[in-house]
Amino acid sequence: MLSLSRHLGATFTLLVAACSSGGEAPPVAAGDERIDCALGGAEKLGRVCSVERSEKDGKLTLIVHHPDGAFRRFDVMTDGTGLSVTDGAEQAQTKLVDGKLDVTVGADRYLFPVTMKADAAH
Incomplete structure (x- = not known):
């Protein structure tokens, strides 16, 4: 009798975990600054990528983190031509x-906010 109640308790715990994970939002990359992205050929953009800024010798690099831990620099x-x-x-x-920079690399797509230079209109 005791082993049966333990088995039912373990089953109940698994069912609760399965139910609670089903309605969660898609995973999101760690970081405070987020951008919309569609990864691996997905058609729908989601605000699930994060951006880290790194500057060295006056050169700004953006590191985009994907929810699965992958990243692109x-x-x-x-x-003024954008990103490479x-x-x-x-x-x-x-x-x-x-008003956003739409960047596609392979099967991944990113939307970056854009700051226009004052002399860009000339």
Whole structure:
């Protein structure tokens, strides 16, 4: 009788854990600054990637963290052309969409906020 109640208790615990995890939001990368991204060919963007900024010798690099722990580095171009992939063989395809920089690298897509330079309109 005692072993049966232990078995039922363990089963109940597993069911509660399964139910509580089913309605949670998708995982989100650690960090305070978030951007929308669609990873691995996903069509729907979600605010689940985080951005870390690193500056060395006057060169700004953005490290985008994915929820699964993967990351991608981008160099911020000083000529106003946007971002380039810091490491890796794939090139970034960039376009300005609704005031954001839409960047696609392989099967991953990111939307970065844009700050326009004062002389960019000339």
